[in-house]
Amino acid sequence: MAGTIGPMRFSVERDVFADATGWAARHLPSRPGLTPSALTGLLLEAAAPAAGPQPGAGLLVCAFDSEVAVRAPVAAAVEEPGRVLVPGRLLADIVHSLPATTVEVAVDGDRLVLRCGSVRFTVPLMDLADYPELPRFPAPIGEVNTLGFAAAVGQVAPAAGRDETVPVLTAVRLEISGHGLILAATDRYRLAVRAIPWQPTVDDPWALAHVPAKVLAEVARTPTSASRIVIGLDLADPAGARLGLAAAGRQTIVRLIDGTFPNYRKLLPETAAYTVTAQTAALAAAVRRVAVVATRTAPLRFTFTRDQVVAEAGDGSGAQASETIPVEYSGPELSVLFNPSYLLDGLGAVEDDEATIGFVAADPAEATARPAVLTGKDSGGVRGPGGGPVDEGAFRYLLMPIRTGSAA
Template identity: 65%
Template sequence: MRFSVERDVLADATGWAARYVPKPTGGTQQVLTGLLLEATLPTEAPGPAASTPAADAEGSSGPGHAGPAPRTGLTVSAFDGEVAARAPVGEAVVTEAGRVVVPGRLLADVVRNLPDATVVVEATDARMIIECGSARFRIPTLAAADYPVLPEFPPPVGEVDTLGFAAAVAQVAPAAGRDDTLAVLTAVRLEIAQGGLTLVATDRYRLAVRTIPWQPTVDGPEAVAHVPARLLADVARLPTGASRVALGMGTDDSGVLRFGLAVDGRQTIVRLLEGTFPNYRRLLPEATELTVTAQTAVLAAAVRRVALVATRTAPLRFVFSAGQVVAEAGEGGGAQASELVPVEYSGPELSVLFNPAFLLDGLAAVEGDEAIIAFVTADPQTASSRPVVLTGKDDGEDYRYLLMPIRTGTA
């Protein structure tokens, strides 16, 4: 294998792919800790890494596309057995075809620290030689023959606006669980329908739901995907100049259900999580009886300050009364804090306990300057144990964050 490419281009591709390289552990195949580099000459027929359904979808002449996607002679890939990542490097000039696996994080670190110049790479089955300016590296390779076959991008089902998708994931993903023994709760549930794309996450203590518009590319796209929340959040927050994200879903040749995201030619393919997701719709109240409107930034700042004196697992008490809410923490002879925040509220006095971190996650997710906290009942005795609905004043029904108060008896 031999190719040349500018340092920044190669650093971007290897750095992106290395994010998906598993850390070396006793149970990890050594070859999976490497990055797979595949180079083809322009006269060669494109292999799976160069031509996929997603590449064809992104190269279509539909909305948001400029025309056919360019074919690449170099592809950088990673695979941990669950998640596959594939990055084409279209700017690379390939003079000798080949396939090699190199320790992933080491390669990314080396390339990132090279001089700002053209990088020339030559590799054999035993080693890779990297030259850039006066710098020269020689890195032993891993057994390319042992590297597993990467899954193909699933059949495309539609496209979604990049910024809108990233914002929706940022609103919903924090509510996902972190307990791997309940794997399905660590997912963001994607409900794919003709009328919209709904993202849902819950850890049983809070629930976040967001619906956004999208553009299906198939008829009747009714499907559900449980995508690992950490992966989805990671993909969504990576900077990109692409205006659209291509989505794919389907069963591969081995019967595994996979979900794919393609952004600017880069593909992330993940095995979907299995399990029964809670029937969240029955938890969403059809109506609420009391609402509190607060300046989002002011309330969030007060919660952060008061929470400083609370123990890690202790809730904050919020006392709502006409025109104000008082946040309180601490008791007995220990540190205590309280802060009054002006709000729009005219109902009876309510005293509710909230997990401050969960409340802050909800406030961070609302859009606009004002947050609305809605209580499903006006009865002060039962309001403290019934879920509240947090939304932004401009969110409408598109985003809802359901938060369970902490019962007084368990505080």
């Protein structure tokens, strides 16, 4: 029968089935018209209990868009094993709409039948012969704390580029070594770097991986009860190097991006000529308020004087706004332009109550031509003159000021 191996029949609780199909459907091709139609389907694999994907499971829900493959194990009572391909987003929507009780699922001819209480849906099966083989999970190389990894990705991924013409800039650079993991991303206008500990399970785990930022971000924001994420890596796969991330049985396998990532280390200064310390939440709130009157591409002007900064937006022809924020600063007057969205991304990533902005240029007139580095006050980062080297473990966010007459 096209689209199935075996008759397939199983029962599953609606909530867990909805969670798995919804999660897998998020990884289906975003532009289905540009991809083979088979990839718009969700693959359901039901196995007998002894041969299930993991103890207590019995069902796998899988998706693949040629770049990213995902597998979600689901606790299900399998009466007859089988394998079918079903229109993915339609199935996810159907399961989400069902009453919160047991769902009976079975193949009937060329259709999948779902019964839940008095509700019955039938869905046409897709031709399984057109579905490619999913990549295997790469050999595990170590584990990382789930919350720590999610926090680091959340800090770094927003700085990745969105211009697909330079694919490597849409990636998070993952530097893997026995000492820890370093995540870095840049879109040329800003740079975010964070180092975190991990637990390697192989000798000499040194490697570099350019991982699509949107995939890492999706993994990081997916709720899970797992305290650790397993990392797998295969740089020798003939079909393309792949990274695997697994938590609570769910697997995400992504093809890595080729390309040369910028040498970001030479951009990060060890010291700053001047530093400004502000309450993180207060500064972010002020930026949001003042930016209300700014046009979409217009920067905000920040004028730093002793113990205060004035944020301003608008010009003489339209609405204007300004706000004065208290800060710790004792240097000369500095006036710089920042993209408010980029600045807010950096402030949102600071985990401390106070944020420090370090200005590299010793000459105030050069402040607009040299980068500023944002970090938490107590998490290391750029020091003042004579303050020592940069702490590798600190979150650092380098932001280029906007020169007059230009826009980021």
